[in-house]
Amino acid sequence: MIKIFIFVLILACLPLSGLYSKTNEEQQSEFGIVIHGGAGGITRESYTPEQDAAYREALSEALRVGYEILKNGGNSLEAVESAIRIMEDDSLFNAGRGAVFTADGKNELDASIMDGSTLNAGAVAGVTRIKNPITLARLVMEESRHVMFAREGAEVFGDQHGIETVPEDYFFTERRWRTLQRIQEREAAEERGGTVGAAALDKNGNLAAGTSTGGMSNKRFGRIGDSPIIGAGTYANNKTCAVSATGHGEYFIRLSVAYDISALMEYKGLSLREAGDRVVMEKLPDIGGYGGVIAIDQFGNIAMPFTTAGMHRGYVLDDGEFVVKLYGDE
């Protein structure tokens, strides 16, 4: 009788402890990088075989660059920045070159980066002539006493540090321009997706994350989404995980999505996957939001939850096996 009582008591205490849910606490991989190229209405039906192949190739190239850095002992911050630069330079993605257009036909780019070993962070919002906003975000983190700069202030800071600039028409891509026209003619819901991000663990156990975007197609002049908001679109902390988000940014800001995943791990003892699912698959839809995140924890566990039809995504760990996926059913 007493034994049963003790047993019941132990059972009763377990759910409170949070410990029951910790999994994969052994090192799964010495290092690794996980990336996304945006979440949205990404289905087999919506892509031609050529588009399918192009996205897989572009994601693989970004992963390859990050993997080489990490394998050679480079740090996670470098891997994150370099992988994101590849995607910024590729017009397939809504970041850098392929940025979507605002409601008044401009391109306004946002980016942020965070170093999980120091909790240092940098972010830029609404820049219009910076080739690689993720690199400017890193400059803000490393060379300024501030965390975030907006618009011309960000560009003046970049100029002072010799950042590479481009004429505004660098960001003019026929495909994104047509998207804007279609949205404005139909007065349809804006197309989203194509934001890029990366999160990495290096051989020294340091985590880093970064995100870069052209924002929402047809967004209003001056709108800032979650991508440049530390804690919403980007978060990294060596104690827990590194996260980059993509989706309808307004909801990600309201939920502090990226930090919330870390908080659930630190305060409730959830695993990376459980924390990611709780925030993306439960809390986000609860307030009407949608999108996804990619994340890696200090043990090399990976999570890539999303609520949309698909998400451009991929990862590579120390085994060197590249995994790239686009659709929800793979």
Place this chain on the structure above:
Amino acid sequence: MIKIFIFVLILACLPLSGLYSKTNEEQQSEFGIVIHGGAGGITRESYTPEQDAAYREALSEALRVGYEILKNGGNSLEAVESAIRIMEDDSLFNAGRGAVFTADGKNELDASIMDGSTLNAGAVAGVTRIKNPITLARLVMEESRHVMFAREGAEVFGDQHGIETVPEDYFFTERRWRTLQRIQEREAAEERGGTVGAAALDKNGNLAAGTSTGGMSNKRFGRIGDSPIIGAGTYANNKTCAVSATGHGEYFIRLSVAYDISALMEYKGLSLREAGDRVVMEKLPDIGGYGGVIAIDQFGNIAMPFTTAGMHRGYVLDDGEFVVKLYGDE
């Protein structure tokens, strides 16, 4: 023997449950509002008796306006906005009229507001001709499909909704101009403090919070601090608490300070006061940051932790007793 074992087992489980730390879970007050007017080097020695009296009077007036709204059954959002408008209109505070100057002699104002009943939020960053940025933040929340606007984009949106604007010299105050000169001549650390904020609980159990600031004296053009960042400077959630922060904003962004207090309550079962102390008195100094927050929870408990010499602060609950404090030793 078995009884002792059970007792030890219960003790062992308690710290894991988080429940041990919940306090003041009974309704302390039907409604209430707590405000701040900035944290910093605020000491008895640094203020003349006239300045001391002026700050106490200004804080009392803001509290009185919020109290009347709440007592008459008005909602917490209205109380927060109204209390902050009083402080924005008073040149004593670094918000609205009394905004400090940027490094190039301009005024750039930030504000944000959040509704704890819906998790809706609005924010503006870097506006230069809006009389009451907190009201523009509320307009963004209620009248746009976005959460955050920066600079001209925020002002264009405000113009379209008939927001009150002022010429830029409205924000020229002799005192703040002299502060900038002093900082630039000495190349001293920038003076901070004077940001304003409010958090309120209404009779329907709804929480709301808001923050408004002129930023840091001598800040660089385009810098965005924590005040317009939902989750960093401002957060409200009916499940937990409403929070407004003030201090060295970069550190508040990196720690997602306002949301972290809520997360510690929700995920670890900490009381409002314990959560506030953990974040402001422990985690913030750990990374070299300083400042304070004001907060109220759904039971009408108040917390006002700060690490600086003083913080302009005050609250009033349903007993109608106004409490106003400036220094660390009161």
